Amino acid sequence: MEFQGGSSPVTDSGDDIGVPMEDVREHLVVVGNGMAGCRAVEELLARDPARYRVTIFGAEPHVNYNRIMLSPVLAGEKTFQDIIINDRAWYDDHRITLITSDPVSAIDRARKTVISRSGRTIGYDRLLIATGSDPFIIPVPGKDLPGVISFRDMKDVDAMLDAANHGGDAVVIGGGLLGLEAAHGLTLRGMKVTVLHIMPTLMERQLDEAAAWLLKSALEGRGQTILTGADTAEIYGNGKVEGVRLKDGTQIPASLVVMAVGIRPSVALARDAGLDVGRGIKVDDHMVTSDAAILAVGECVEHDGNVYGLVAPLWDMCRALADGLTDQHSGYKGSVTSTKLKVAGLDVFSAGDFSGGEGCEDIVLRDASRGIYKRVVVKGDKVVGAVLYGDTADGGWYFDLLKRGENVADIRDLLIFGQAFASGGGALDPKAAVAALSDDAEICGCNGVSKGQVVACIEKGACSLDAVRAGCKASASCGSCTGLVENILALTLGDEVQSGPKTMCKCTSFGHDDVRREIVAQDMRSIPEVMQKLHWSTPDGCSSCRPALNYYLLCALPGIYVDDQQSRFVNERMHANIQKDGTYSVVPRMWGGLTNPRELRAIADVVEKYDAPMVKVTGGQRLDIFGIRKEDLPAVWADLNAAGMVSGHAYGKSLRTVKTCVGSEWCRFGTQDSTGLGVKTERMTWGSWMPHKFKIAVSGCPRNCAEATIKDFGIVCVDSGYELHVGGNGGIHVRVTDLLCKVATEQEALDYCAAFTQLYREEARYLERTAPWIERVGIDYVKQRIVEDDAGREALRARFLFSQQFMQDDPWAERAAGVHSDLHQPLSPISIAAE
Amino acid sequence: MTDWIDIGTLADIPPRGARTVHIGGEKEIAVFRTGDDQIFALVNECPHKKGPLSQGIVHGQSVACPLHNWNIALKSGEAQGEDKGCTPTIAVKQEDGRIWIARPEMTKVAA
Ligand code: SRM
Numbered sequence: 033m034e035f036q037g038g039s040s041p042v043t044d045s046g047d048d049i050g051v052p053m054e055d056v057r058e059h060l061v062v063v064g065n066g067m068a069g070c071r072a073v074e075e076l077l078a079r080d081p082a083r084y085r086v087t088i089f090g091a092e093p094h095v096n097y098n099r100i101m102l103s104p105v106l107a108g109e110k111t112f113q114d115i116i117i118n119d120r121a122w123y124d125d126h127r128i129t130l131i132t133s134d135p136v137s138a139i140d141r142a143r144k145t146v147i148s149r150s151g152r153t154i155g156y157d158r159l160l161i162a163t164g165s166d167p168f169i170i171p172v173p174g175k176d177l178p179g180v181i182s183f184r185d186m187k188d189v190d191a192m193l194d195a196a197n198h199g200g201d202a203v204v205i206g207g208g209l210l211g212l213e214a215a216h217g218l219t220l221r222g223m224k225v226t227v228l229h230i231m232p233t234l235m236e237r238q239l240d241e242a243a244a245w246l247l248k249s250a251l252e253g254r255g256q257t258i259l260t261g262a263d264t265a266e267i268y269g270n271g272k273v274e275g276v277r278l279k280d281g282t283q284i285p286a287s288l289v290v291m292a293v294g295i296r297p298s299v300a301l302a303r304d305a306g307l308d309v310g311r312g313i314k315v316d317d318h319m320v321t322s323d324a325a326i327l328a329v330g331e332c333v334e335h336d337g338n339v340y341g342l343v344a345p346l347w348d349m350c351r352a353l354a355d356g357l358t359d360q361h362s363g364y365k366g367s368v369t370s371t372k373l374k375v376a377g378l379d380v381f382s383a384g385d386f387s388g389g390e391g392c393e394d395i396v397l398r399d400a401s402r403g404i405y406k407r408v409v410v411k412g413d414k415v416v417g418a419v420l421y422g423d424t425a426d427g428g429w430y431f432d433l434l435k436r437g438e439n440v441a442d443i444r445d446l447l448i449f450g451q452a453f454a455s456g457g458g459a460l461d462p463k464a465a466v467a468a469l470s471d472d473a474e475i476c477g478c479n480g481v482s483k484g485q486v487v488a489c490i491e492k493g494a495c496s497l498d499a500v501r502a503g504c505k506a507s508a509s510c511g512s513c514t515g516l517v518e519n520i521l522a523l524t525l526g527d528e529v530q531s532g533p534k535t536m537c538k539c540t541s542f543g544h545d546d547v548r549r550e551i552v553a554q555d556m557r558s559i560p561e562v563m564q565k566l567h568w569s570t571p572d573g574c575s576s577c578r579p580a581l582n583y584y585l586l587c588a589l590p591g592i593y594v595d596d597q598q599s600r601f602v603n604e605r606m607h608a609n610i611q612k613d614g615t616y617s618v619v620p621r622m623w624g625g626l627t628n629p630r631e632l633r634a635i636a637d638v639v640e641k642y643d644a645p646m647v648k649v650t651g652g653q654r655l656d657i658f659g660i661r662k663e664d665l666p667a668v669w670a671d672l673n674a675a676g677m678v679s680g681h682a683y684g685k686s687l688r689t690v691k692t693c694v695g696s697e698w699c700r701f702g703t704q705d706s707t708g709l710g711v712k713t714e715r716m717t718w719g720s721w722m723p724h725k726f727k728i729a730v731s732g733c734p735r736n737c738a739e740a741t742i743k744d745f746g747i748v749c750v751d752s753g754y755e756l757h758v759g760g761n762g763g764i765h766v767r768v769t770d771l772l773c774k775v776a777t778e779q780e781a782l783d784y785c786a787a788f789t790q791l792y793r794e795e796a797r798y799l800e801r802t803a804p805w806i807e808r809v810g811i812d813y814v815k816q817r818i819v820e821d822d823a824g825r826e827a828l829r830a831r832f833l834f835s836q837q838f839m840q841d842d843p844w845a846e847r848a849a850g851v852h853s854d855l856h857q858p859l860s861p862i863s864i865a866a867e
Numbered sequence: 868m869t870d871w872i873d874i875g876t877l878a879d880i881p882p883r884g885a886r887t888v889h890i891g892g893e894k895e896i897a898v899f900r901t902g903d904d905q906i907f908a909l910v911n912e913c914p915h916k917k918g919p920l921s922q923g924i925v926h927g928q929s930v931a932c933p934l935h936n937w938n939i940a941l942k943s944g945e946a947q948g949e950d951k952g953c954t955p956t957i958a959v960k961q962e963d964g965r966i967w968i969a970r971p972e973m974t975k976v977a978a
């Protein structure tokens with residue numbers, strides 16, 4: 033029995049639509065012919081096929097189909113026929129009345145009737161609301177233009193296919209599951225697709241940063257353009273979609289825009305009828321709403337504060353509902369969800385709480401060559417969450433351990449290798465497992481090193497991880513076999529294993545030099561990429577490795593790498609020095625220590641205008657304004673900028689000051705223009721980020737008033753030219769510079785300075801100043817690179833100057849103009865609700 | 868009864884970052900967002916010497932204080948590792964894309 037919408041209004045309780053008068057069974061009316069509504073009816077029929085007379089209203093023109101399979105239909109892998117769950121015969125066989133294309137528009141609870149859009153009024157004894165969700169449409173200009181489509185039902189798929197037939201460009205707004213499925217389908221249909229995602233990483237609800245990065249790389253490899261952090265301002269077009277404009281001004285032309293930014297439970301009908309509605313329609317454990325005669329199920333409900341957007345919980349709800357309707361009350365207890373998905377053909381899995389946190393331990397396995405990332409979160413000997421990418425075979429097993437709250441203490445060390453390994457063969461001790469490996473077994477996949485070769489290397493005298501890496505290359509590339517190598521070392525040497533040089537931090541088994549080398553060798557371009565390829569053991573690093581990685585990438589990829597602000601220490605993020613009371617000090621640059629009335633006036637004005645409690649002459653020949661509030665910083669900078677001053681970087685791992693003395697211009701002993709050279713040096717070097725702070729000074733004669741011999745780079749002018757000194761340090765351990773060489777001209781002094789600075793930038797470890805660096809590598813090495821190797825020096829100088837092109841933007845000007853203004857302003861509370 | 872205060876959206880807080888918020892008469896509150904978009908709120912004072920935690924580096928579910936690098940757990944406010952001390956936490960909920968914090972009771976600045 034089937035009725036199409038739009039027919040003339042009828043007003044009765046159903047007998048005029050073909051149901052025999054004598055059917056006096058209780059009448060169950062279902063609103064929504066979707067996945068949950070129909071499954072509920074199936075469950076009911078399985079328990080008691082005769083008990084209810086059933087009528088189903090569907091807004092769509094179709095029989096019940098599998099919504100999940102819309103993606104394969106879009107991608108061309110399936111047809112609509114393939115995804116039908118219940119065909120017309122099913123409705124007929126069970127004497128179910130199906131009314132399609134005619135949504136229910138109102139419920140009259142007093143009279144127990146529903147009213148449809150076409151005017152049908154039908155009485156019910158029990159009403160089941162299963163209206164699903166509505167796609168969320170972001171309220172931007174142009175959202176209603178023809179060519180803007182959501183992704184929820186068959187009609188949307190038809191519209192997308194129609195657009196794809198005309199070819200051209202598509203923009204998908206939303207980088208969650210739905211958006212990526214849409215993008216994949218449209219790509220297969222020949223469109224050029226750009227995905228816009230407002231969050232910094234894709235599918236942030238299901239995936240952590242590392243897995244999201246892998247997914248993004250894979251999708252980009254298939255030709256999609258993916259823009260994260262992309263905030264849509266407008267959809268433009270004359271009468272139809274022509275493109276999307278982002279808040280940053282970028283324009284992306286497109287003839288089709290798919291909006292897949294999320295869903296909202298469809299609650300309008302229930303709300304208008306006066307039922308209790310929160311985020312969804314509120315139901316009890318038996319799926320009964322605030323009206324005992326009305327039930328609700330599916331994505332439209334809120335149970336115990338939760339709403340769900342996947343089918344598995346809906347099936348649980350449908351069982352409880354059918355039990356209730358047949359008086360065998362079991363009750364729905366809420367669902368723990370896991371997501372196992374093939375996103376655009378790539379396997380991903382996530383379950384539980386994978387955010388980590390206190391008391392949680394992350395077990396991470398990364399296999400860079402196979403593109404696999406696995407992370408299991410364990411708390412108090414129990415699995416509490418998991419994220420898998422690339423190989424999801426063990427997802428079900430982890431989810432099972434999680435749901436059952438199984439104690440995993442015994443299999444802890446092998447857990448990450450999966451069920452087959454952890455529960456097989458009783459080889460629960462990793463050392464025993466390694467001992468059992470044959471000599472031919474491959475240990476290091478990257479470099480093709482067998483266990484026998486590692487043992488031979490150790491027997492020849494390699495007593496530490498580092499020595500093995502140097503000797504036979506095992507674990508020297510991606511590091512994923514580090515644990516194996518360490519076990520072989522322990523097995524072969526017992527207590528004689530030496531611990532190698534320090535690793536960067538507890539997140540990695542690599543030292544600074546290894547990480548830097550691999551960043552360049554493997555052309556890595558982001559922090560998550562380094563963490564993946566080098567098998568970081570934590571999901572997003574710590575406060576010591578993040579700033580280091582950020583610097584290494586910045587140094588390796590000038591002009592390409594996008595600085596990660598959140599990986600910087602507060603002073604570098606705020607471009608000012610934090611003080612013990614949380615205020616900041618501001619030090620404008622004074623080139624070579626020179627100033628003028630205009631600058632002094634501007635500083636005096638700032639001190640008065642912002643009530644700065646102190647202003648002081650620093651040891652670096654600047655003026656330091658203290659006690660500025662975070663909120664006032666942009667305004668202070670704007671005032672200083674207006675007088676021609678830029679950031680002094682007194683806060684950065686960067687070039688600090690170039691101190692000068694008065695030199696030959698005025699001083700009776702001066703041999704060269706030390707002030708002028710100092711200004712030139714500072715103009716050349718300012719703005720560059722370094723492993724640590726870097727100070728320069730130029731003295732006009734060996735009396736050395738600018739203290740050049742305790743600076744990172746010091747120039748002492750003499751009659752015949754310029755003595756160049758390196759590696760000096762005041763501070764805790766005073767170190768006098770080593771003499772690098774002597775040059776004849778100012779230009780040479782500048783060239784050597786640039787080359788030395790770049791050598792330090794490229795080779796020192798993060799937070800290693802020039803003094804300890806030179807102690808470590810030796811002044812002879814530095815001389816060989818800078819003084820003896822003319823071509824090498826020239827190349828270093830050229831790389832420094834190239835990189836400086838991208839560094840010498842005044843960060844203050846940018847902030848004063850409003851960039852990152854949110855970092856300076858508190859949030860403003862909006863409204864208050866009591867509960 | 869709890870007063871819930873709407874303080875904005877997820878997008879208002881940088882990932883692995885924090886913003887501050889002032890609720891009349893109370894100590895300043897730091898609202899943190901982790902790398903995977905969880906939100907936590909603490910009084911913006913380190914248990915060590917009152918460093919402004921909102922300015923620290925957020926990693927995992929901890930923040931490193933900007934003054935002397937103590938690590939504070941965002942969930943409990945407890946100092947981690949060898950350091951001892953605790954910063955008061957404030958309840959947070961995310962609903963319909965908005966962030967709500969509970970009106971803090973215990974942090975009243977003495978009048
Ligand atoms: C402002 C100033 C003191 C002054 O009022 O004169 C100063 C202030 C600070 N110094 Fe300094 N140093 C200042 C010149 C010096 C000098 C002298 C110099 O540059 O000629 C030295 C010795 C030379 C040297 O660096 O080798 C110096 C050696 C240090 C050290 C020890 C460095 C070392 O390698 O041992 C630190 C600690 C550190 O960086 O880890 C430090 C750290 C600091 C910090 C940044 C401490 C901090 O992290 O908050 C202070 C910031 C205060 C602020 O908010 O502005 N400051 N500091 C000077 C700023 C110069 C400028 O205009 O930029």
Ligand SMILES: Cc1cc2nc3c(=O)[nH]c(=O)nc-3n(C[C@H](O)[C@H](O)[C@H](O)COP(=O)(O)OP(=O)(O)OC[C@H]3O[C@@H](n4cnc5c(N)ncnc54)[C@H](O)[C@@H]3O)c2cc1C
Pocket residue numbers: 063064065066067068069089090091092099100101102103134135136137162163164165183184185210213298301329330331332340341342343344346373
């Ligand atoms: C493209 C796509 C891919 C998906 N992939 C997955 C996946 O891989 N895994 C997973 O678990 N989940 C997936 N989902 C989610 C899953 O489809 C939903 O969770 C599920 O369909 C929800 O079932 P429901 O019955 O609550 O809502 P729906 O299936 O949407 O059914 C609701 C029905 O009610 C109708 N309706 C609404 N209002 C009225 C009214 N007033 N009168 C009459 N009828 C009305 C609607 O037209 C709709 O047909 C996917 C969803 C989409 C769109």
Ligand code: SF4
Pocket residue numbers: 693694695696699700701702703731732733734735736737738
């Ligand atoms: S460098 Fe020499 S000449 Fe210059 S001021 Fe100092 S003492 Fe005088």
Ligand code: FES
Pocket residue numbers: 913914915916917918932933934935936937
């Ligand atoms: S004030 Fe936070 S560590 Fe000292």
